[in-house]
Amino acid sequence: MTQPSAEAVRATDLVVQYDGFAALSGATFTVHYGEALGIVGPNGSGKSTLLKAVAGLLVPAGGELCVLGTSPRKLPPGAIAYVPQVEAIDWTFPATVWDVVAMGRFSRLKFWQFSSAHDRDAVARAIDAVGMTPLAQRHISQLSGGQQQRVFVARAIAQEPSLLLLDEPTTGVDAKTDEALRCIVRDLVANGMPVLMTTHDLDRVGEWFDRLMVLDRTVLAYGTPDEVVQAGTYAGIREHTHTHGHLRYDK
Amino acid sequence: MGALLAPFHYDFMQRAFIAAVFVGLLCSVMGTFVILRKLSFIGDGIAHASFAGIVIAYLRGLNYNVGAAIVAVITALGIGFVHRRGKISLDTTIGVLFTGAFALGIFLMSRQQNYAVDLQSFLFGDILAVGPNDLKMIAVLSAIVALAVVVLFRSLIYTTFDPVVAQASGIRSGVTEYVLLALLALTIIVALQSVGIILVAALLVTPAAAAYQLTSRFMPMMRLSAIFGVVSTVGGLYLSYYLGSSSGATIVLLATVLFFIAMGVKQTRALLARRSGAR
The missing domain is CATH 3.40.50.300 (P-loop containing nucleotide triphosphate hydrolases)
Structure with missing residues (x-):
């Protein structure tokens, strides 16, 4: 090498x-x-x-x-982002596309920290990167299979992993x-x-x-x-x- | 106005109302996680299991609440342990452990010559019997649970939604689950005196379930659940005062009514949306 x-x-x-x-x-x-x-x-x-x-x-x-x-x-928290093969999650969970992608920031925030402008920016950029900006406020149950996959990839990107x-x-x-x-x-x-x-x-x-x-x-x-x-x-x-x-x- | 304030002339009613606010808030906030993690059964389970603690405390002449709390937390952690290590489904685990602990309570009680009448109040609850020391315990336990929820808030949400990915991102899913179970046990102990073992599960499930009908985001669901919870406990206590009914039963009935109203609103909304969509 x-x-x-x-x-x-x-x-x-x-x-x-x-x-x-x-x-x-x-x-x-x-x-x-x-x-x-x-x-x-x-x-x-x-x-x-x-x-x-x-x-x-x-x-x-x-x-x-x-x-x-x-x-x-x-x-350290946030180092690895993982997008599993089968997302065995509950699609009725009360969350929008934005909410799910924002979870990518959770491992990086201490409990006393509110999400900063940088956090929101990272979420917005990740949603944009997967072309989901127009659907950011949509509930996750209303997405197609391809869109769901994009959301999970966006969440991984928003985490800014290594x-x-x-x-x-x-x-x-x-x-x-x-x-x-x-x-x-x-x-x-x-x-x-x-x-x-x-x-x-x-x-x-x-x-x-x-x-x-x-x-x-x-x-x-x-x-x-x-x-x-x-x-x-x-x-x-x-x-x-x-x-x-x-x-x-x-x- | 005088009639509205009438219940507050009595010290025990004042304490009951304060307890009602604590219990309503605590149960409905924790209930949000119970509903989303599909743990509805667990409130029932831990409450029944705590009966063993109450009986043991009674036989030893100790504080009932402390006995109940210890057994409830042990059972809750035991449920988490058996579920994770034994790879046994959660509802089976709860079913086995809670009936076992409840049976232990009845077994111990049945060997006593003179049945204790006041154990009855643990089955059905009596918020009017909340004494100054009980209120202190309710306040302390509520503060502990609230603090833990604030500290673990993001971990709780993430691991509820997607435990595997949360774990990979560095959030400790296992620890979070155990802590949640312990917090549920403490919440149930706080609620036990108000509504009793039989009805405590309703306070953990119904307000959050009603809120779930009306919102599609997490934070609004939790806020709405808290409102439904306090309206149920405080409103139920009020109603029971004027109707001369059991406080625990009235509280749970009011929560049930709120749930059906929320369901009706959801159905009506869906119907209106379909009609306007058809046009």
């Missing part, structure tokens, strides 16, 4: 258990600042488990995991939202943000990511998208998805 100091995430022989079995083992990879790592693999390959471990939601059972220079659970984790943000969203999300991610990366993102969309990995990792309980391939595609593992996964229908990459 040319810039070892600019590592945002470093995993060495990482083992993560989920419900008592090793969902992921022997995972070694690095994500630098200003770099987007794409993670692909069949269902149950440990993609979400990996993100949860980096987010500090699961504690590794083995190996080493260094996130932003320390262990995920020792990070690391962004996205779990299949493009699954089930319309083409317009897909492209909008890609622009947002590339924008953040251009400004130095490290991003880890899982995806089912295997067609445009070169446009999304700087590095690609193929996962199936362990790392099968890791490198630039071109390298991984040439290595053939990626083709194997594609073949696997064709025959087993685990991945939906064709619309």
Whole structure:
């Protein structure tokens, strides 16, 4: 590595258990600042488990995991923004788009602090970045699937994190939202943000990511998208998805 | 005007009204979290469980409220622990623990030769019996709960809405849940004397549920819930004075009426919106 100091995430022989079995083992990879790592693999390959471990939601059972220079659970509040795959939330919760995005600021505020002009500005800019400004005062139950996804990404951006984790943000969203999300991610990366993102969309990995990792309980391939595609593992996964229908990459 | 102020001629009525304001505010604010976290069952559970504490305190000659509070908090934290560690659904956990603790209370009481009549008042509550010391305890517990809610306000909202993402952002979801359960236990103890074990759950659920019918944002819901809560407790106490009815039952009935009015308003609004939309 040319810039070892600019590592945002470093995993060495990482083992993560989920419900008592090793969902992921022997995972070694690095994500630098200003770099987007794409993670692909069949269902149950440990993609979400990996993100949860980096987010500090699961504690590794083995190996080493260094996130932003320390262990995920020792990070200051607000350092990691995580957009989970399935938002198992109550859509009748009394909140507007603005209210939900504003939650992104909560981890940064002490209880005696009222939200400042900077906080409100961060919320407004995040809503604007995902193109939801006209719907800012709308109740969250009145949003389409794509709009809901944009709101959760906006909440993550409003947090102004040092690391962004996205779990299949493009699954089930319309083409317009897909492209909008890609622009947002590339924008953040251009400004130095490290991003880890899982995806089912295997067609445009070169446009999304700087590095690609193929996962199936362990790392099968890791490198630039071109390298991984040439290595053939990626083709194997594609073949696997064709025959087993685990991945939906064709619309 | 004289008739309106008549109840205030008595010290015990003054205390009852002060207690009513505390109880109404506290329950309805905590009720907002109870409704949104779908913990309606928990008020019932903790209140019944606290019965064991009351009986143990009675048998040992200790303060009932302290006994009730200790058992209520232990049960609340136990519910959180069994739920999280055992991966058992919350309603099952509450169902098991609260019936267990309630049965313990009845078991201990049934082994006594002379049944204590005043234990009855814990089942149905008697806000008119709130003494000066009770009022002090109500004020202190209310202050503790209010302070904790202010300190944890954003964590409570975020973890209620989206605990996993909140946790990833650095908010401690687990700790917040345990603290919320403990605060609920204290709130229930505060309300116990006013409305009793059987009806306490209503004060935690009904005002917030009524407010939920009328608003689609969190802060207005909490404010409206607080208004409904105080109107229910103070108004119910007033009504019970003139009707000669049980204060606890009147308070809960008034809250129920408010809920149905709120529901009616919501339905009417939806109907009007549909009509104007159809045009």
